[in-house]
Amino acid sequence: MKIFSKEQIYEGDRLTIKKQNISSADLMERAGISLFNWLDARLQGAPVPILIFCGIGNNGGDGLVLARHLITHGYNVKTFIVDYSDSRSKDFLVNYERLKETTKDWPTSLHEHDSLPEITTKDIIVDAIFGVGLNRPIAGWVVNLFEHFKTSGALTISIDMPSGLFTDKIPENENEVVSSNFILSFQTPKLVFFLPEAAKYIEQWEALDIGIDPEYLQHTETEAEILGKFDVLPMYKQRHRYSHKGTFGHGLIIGGSYGKIGAVQLASRAVLAAGAGLVTAYVPKCGYIPLQTAFPEAMVITDTHKKVITNINYNIQPTVIGIGVGIGTERKTIQAFTTFLKSNTVPLVIDADALNILSKHKNLLAYLKPDTILTPHPKELERLIGPWKDDFDKLEKAKAFVKKYNVLVLIKGAHSIAVYRDKFYINSTGNPGLATGGTGDVLTGVITGLLAQGYTALEAVCFGMYLHGKSADIAVETKGYQSLIASDVVSNLSKAYLDLFRQPEPPVQEK
Template identity: 65%
Template sequence: MKLFSKEQIYEGDKLTAERQNITSTDLMERAGTQIFNWMHARMQGAQVPIHVFCGIGNNGGDGLVLARHLITHGYNVATYIVNCSDKRSKDFLVNYDRIKNVTKTWPTMLSCKEEFADIQIGADDIIVDAIFGIGLNRPPNDWVKALFQKFKASKAFTLSIDMPSGLYSDKAVEDDDAVVFAGYTLSFQSPKLVFFLPKTEKYTTQWEVLDIGIDRDYLMQTETEVELISKHEVLPIYQPRKKFAHKGDFGHVMILGGSYGKIGAVNLASRAALSAGAGLVTAYTPKCGYHSLQTAIPEVMVITDDSETHISNINFEIEPTVIGVGVGLGTSEETVNAIEAFLKKNKTALVIDADGLNIIAQNKSLLKLLPKQTVLTPHLKELERLVGQWTDDFDMLKRVKAFSEKYNVIVLIKGAHSITVNKNKLYINTTGNPGMATAGSGDVLTGVISGLIAQNYSPLAATIFGVYLHGKSGDISIEDYGYQSLIARHIIETLGEAYIDLFKQPEQQQEDNQQEPEQKKQ
């Protein structure tokens, strides 16, 4: 799914009006009606007090359309105009006149100066936030900030239209108290980038996209900087196997890593590479890893370093398709020197994680030795070591995009919504859960991505697809283990189910979910 920028949304609205021969007021009516339909389907006429707070721009106009439909359908509605400026939009004024025609109780005008203590909002009420939307370009004033705090203190369910008011679409928030904390956000046509960033996702607990009929050609043909990755996006990436295929068709992964006490990381990455579909996997480790790996994973071949405890001299005669570097590696001086010597002569595709990243961060000149489209998989602290400290999430993305462009590498920012960065393009993953915040989960991901590259997926496709499969496997695993008890090996064990899930239709998925509790009882 494409995530459109603020400017693209405005352009889409304009083109839709032109191509569909409608006015901007008609489009606003369509948007507000869709919000009403969403609420009406869930409330079915329930007489819960609904407080609709409208700004004086187009977001406020959407709120007025909603309020008018709620009133005409008999809901218990109070409408307020947050009137902090004289710059009212044309479509707002049209809908202000329309709502006055359907009720004797006109919207309450809040001048942004007087007290609003007489506005009573109960914990069981509903607040609709239609104040700013995506158009905000400066911090809300102190009066509006106090209003937002009143929303929060009321503990009422808060529904934001398009995006929580006070939240910018393209820059960081200066003050948490100046943002509406929404229980739910109804976003027009596509979600917003800020719903997925570490510091701004907290402003909406849940979100949903409403289709308001923006011109289909515009949506299909417009290139966006950000894409949201779900099953629909990864299905076209999947490469089916031919009947007469053999293991040589699916590449050879080498997992290069491990040190005394950390051979388990190599075990996990090697298992994951096999389970992701690699034809062959070889582990390159210190001698201390030989017996445990040969015993624990008989399907994996093992080559050992000269050293008993750490990587000291990387030397092998095989020709792997891809090498996953760094899991459990350590950062001893000998290991650092060995990695530098290896990178100077290596021409094979790389996936670099963990201490591989830390070694590069301490020796930035090594970045110039990386093959094109090398995949780097840092968590936030490792990323900071690579690109430097950032001031906010938007500064982080700016730095990572510049870093990716400069060195022609793919950077996977691991997190709740892992983001794959390839130069100026972002791919945000939608699978995964908090249970995956566990030791070894990143090692598994390194193996999955390496296993996909071995099968002739491009590094970018392998990263996007690998992150999706890894997260989906984790989602499947928590059905049996829950968040607290999920461990990395469980993610490997359900990779096959993650693949199978790609081809399940929604009806079949629902049927499986209904049958599952009965099967567990048996």
């Protein structure tokens, strides 16, 4: 699913109005009806009090349309106009008059020195104050209203965006943003929904179709996309009946040190579980018996040193190499990694301490081959690209790094984001159970296994992070967040693959 910028949203509205020969008020009506249908389907006429707080721009206009349709269908609605300015949008005024014609209970205007309205935990708040066009500081009394929403304990639903949240920067004061329980975003989600620093404002969201021109949606290139099942399914490679283990490539995992051989075992298991034909682990001598015992499907090559890797030397021809898991940063290991990097010609996935070595020795970045994949968590990313002002700045710095070195960076997190060339690819799967040691090693293995099978670097990362997260989503149903461990993610990769082709169950028909 594409994620459109604020400017692209405005252009989509403009083009839709022109091509469909409708007015902007008609498009607002369509948006308001979509909001009503969503709420009506869930409330089913329940008499719960609904308090709609409307700004004086187009977001407020959407709220007024919603209020009108709720009232005409018998809902208990009270509408407030948050009068933060003397300037009102044209379509706001149109729908203000329409609402006044619908009910004798006219909207209540809220001004700076007015008392805040009573809100109880039994109410539903609809936040329609500011939308994507917010470009001004928020008045203190409006911030107090936001705080009133929060302390009331009422369920809060925001239209399009939580009021006070920007599409292109993180607010400096968290009190200046409405804390939403649910966001009803028009047509597509916004990039800010998936950034860690905005998580405190966003619990759940849903995109509502308001009929934006389909050609515009299909053909407009966006800077960001969120990847769901039907985005990654076309990447899936079918297997020929006469294929064999050599058909699906040979992954080599280089890593491990004394006490950290488990990282290599997890990554190596994931290589095969992702579909590679063969996997070899290159480890210090201390890893030989553990790997041969715990994971008989893997072949093992050992370094001359017992506890750490000091000389990367092998006589096989791997299709792809994953390096760094558990490898450590001993001086001899850094030397071995440096020598390896200068001579390597095989596609690479670089993780963990191999990333930390690159951070300390940035001259080595020049030796990375095009489309090398780097998989840092946020702290490892900071060591690579330097500190950032906020999450938007982080993405821009990551993009500059990617373009400079012609690599692909996968920023691991609750919504992992792949940065490749000029685009961001955001994962939709995964859960808090992944916040446990070893899951990053598994992800390295999955991506390595996909590359071995002939997936491109971008396909391997996008498909890999989706499968990895989906596996965790399946595992957590029986394990719970707290008890999920990295091995569970490997074990459920098969179910993640099967889920790609599982059709949704039909709704139960009432007799």
